[in-house]
Structures are given as structure tokens and as C-alpha cells.
Amino acid sequence: MSRTSVLTLLLAGPLQSWGASSRFTRRTTESAPTKSAVIGLLAAAAGIDRDDDTRLAPLAALRFGVRIDQPGIRIRDFHKAMHPVTGKTMPLSERFYLADAVFVAAVEGDHTLLTGLHQALRTPVYPPFLGRRSCPPSRPVDLGLHEDARIEDILEHVPWQAAAWYRRHHRATLPNRLTVLREKHTGEDAAGDTLPDQPVSFSPTRRRHTLRTVVTTFVPGPTASTTQPQQAVHHDPFDALPALPEDENA
Incomplete structure (x- = not known):
């Protein structure tokens, strides 16, 4: 029998956007990361092509949960662009983001699969982003692999990940x-909400999602000791890019 483990991710950045039902010129965001977006992040890290539904299926079958450590603020941006080929002005669109939010996301499943995804997060084929390519993470995404574990326990015991300024502001x-949004497991007798973010295919020509049931629960909040700022970790997304040649005329 395969072992069940949990892979945790830290999703923190100046801007995030987690759309589940965006249409046309109005691109909304959910209040927490969607399963589709996080599975897409993991698939990108592993180098899985968008058209490769066979390799996507095991990732989509993982059980998903997220804890809201720092809710952030919803902001709206009016977006204007031009068609790259015709030069025509595209329709003005509204795009919504979460500013200064921090989440702990977790996927639960086969230990061997999650071990490979854990390594992929450390050396990603494609860089991670928080819902949209314009939203890079401000801190390392890899938060750890927990062997022989379940989402409910891990999301209760992973330390509070709020930013240092947020900890100071809320010390009193x-x-x-803390709110936890987790996927309902098979056989669980609990009421939940449905969200259309269960990925079926990421293919640009036939992108498909279906409904999944999400249960809202709560875990104990932080204590006074956890409001102390954590040791800063150096993280520059541009470190992964090759250095540009020096300009001899500079």
C-alpha cells in the first residue's frame, strides 16, 4: 500500500490572482488560491506540457487544501493592451488582485509522486507564479514535504507564515x-461549497474544469511567540536567469 504524504507550499507576494470563473473583460479573483492554479504551478515546475493530460491526471487527483494566514486586500486594475500582430486596441478589462496576502497551500497523495514534485519546486523547469504570470512570489514557494501525514493535521501545525510587518501590526x-479551505475527502459527512476549479485539461484549445466540494474549517490562531519576525530568507527570482553580458562601452 502506498504511503500518503503532504507537500506544503508558501504562496506570498505583492500581488496574487486566483480566478475560478472569470469571463471576457472582467477577471475576478477568489479570496484564496484555487486548486487549478496550484496544480498548474506544480505541473509547470515539473515541466509538464499543457497538452499532456496523461501526466496531469495524477496531479489533479491530489487532495488540496489551503490556510489563510494573511488575507490581503482586494484591488482592481483597469487593463489596456494592444494586439501584438494587428496593433489594434484590445477591449478595456477589469482585473482583480489580492495585495499583500499569504497562504499555506497543501496537496496530499502518494509519497513518491509528492517527492518528485518537491524536488521540482526546488529546481523548477518553469518559474512559479501566483495565479498570473505578472504575479511572482516574494518568498520561496517550497515549505516542505511531510511524510505519512494528512492535510488536516499539517495545516493545523505548520507555523504561522504572515509577513513581519503584519505580525507587528496584529501583535495586540x-x-x-485561521480559516482552512480543504477538499472534502471520500466518505466524509460534512457540508461544503462547490468550486469549479478541479482541473481536467490545461490544453489551450480545450481547457476544462469540473466542480469539487470545499469544506471550511478553522484551526487555532497564532500565539504571542509566533508574532516574532522569522529570519529573513534571501530570494531573488532573477537569480534563476542567466547573467547578461557586460556592455564593454558602459
């Missing part, structure tokens, strides 16, 4: 609980 008014 700590949240007594």
Missing part, C-alpha cells in the same frame, strides 16, 4: 483562529 489583536 492576534486572530484566535
Whole structure:
């Protein structure tokens, strides 16, 4: 029998956008990361092509959950662009983002599969982004692999990941609980909401999603000791890019 483990991800950045039902010129965002987007992030890290539904299927079957450590603020941007070929002005669109949000996401499943995805996060084929390519992470995404574990336990015990300034600001008014949005497991007798973010295919010509059931629960909030700023970790997304040749005339 295969072992069940949990891979955790830290999703933090100046801007994030997690659309589940965006249409036409209005591109909304959910209040927390969607399963489709996080599976897409993992697939990109592993170098899985968008048309490769066979390799995508095991990732889509992983059980998903997310904890809201820092809710962020919803902002709106009016977006204007021009067609790269014709030069015509594209329709003005509204795009919504979450600013200054921090989430702990987790996927649960086969230990061997998650071990490979964990390594892919450390040396990604394609760089990760937080819902849209214009939203790079500000901190390392890899938060760790937990062997022989379940999402419910991990999302309760992973340390609070809020930013240092947020910890200082809320030191006197700590949240007594953190919200967890997790996928309902087979046979569970719990009411939940449905969200159309279960990926079926990421192919540009036949992108498809279906509904999944999401259960909202709560875990104990941070204590006074967890409001202390964590040691800073150097993270520059551009470190992964090759250095440009020096300009001899500079």
C-alpha cells in the first residue's frame, strides 16, 4: 500500500490572482488560491506540457487544501493592451488582485509522486507564479514535504507564515483562529461549497474544469511567540536567469 504524504507550499507576494470563473473583460479573483492554479504551478515546475493530460491526471487527483494566514486586500486594475500582430486596441478589462496576502497551500497523495514534485519546486523547469504570470512570489514557494501525514493535521501545525510587518501590526489583536479551505475527502459527512476549479485539461484549445466540494474549517490562531519576525530568507527570482553580458562601452 502506498504511503500518503503532504507537500506544503508558501504562496506570498505583492500581488496574487486566483480566478475560478472569470469571463471576457472582467477577471475576478477568489479570496484564496484555487486548486487549478496550484496544480498548474506544480505541473509547470515539473515541466509538464499543457497538452499532456496523461501526466496531469495524477496531479489533479491530489487532495488540496489551503490556510489563510494573511488575507490581503482586494484591488482592481483597469487593463489596456494592444494586439501584438494587428496593433489594434484590445477591449478595456477589469482585473482583480489580492495585495499583500499569504497562504499555506497543501496537496496530499502518494509519497513518491509528492517527492518528485518537491524536488521540482526546488529546481523548477518553469518559474512559479501566483495565479498570473505578472504575479511572482516574494518568498520561496517550497515549505516542505511531510511524510505519512494528512492535510488536516499539517495545516493545523505548520507555523504561522504572515509577513513581519503584519505580525507587528496584529501583535495586540492576534486572530484566535485561521480559516482552512480543504477538499472534502471520500466518505466524509460534512457540508461544503462547490468550486469549479478541479482541473481536467490545461490544453489551450480545450481547457476544462469540473466542480469539487470545499469544506471550511478553522484551526487555532497564532500565539504571542509566533508574532516574532522569522529570519529573513534571501530570494531573488532573477537569480534563476542567466547573467547578461557586460556592455564593454558602459
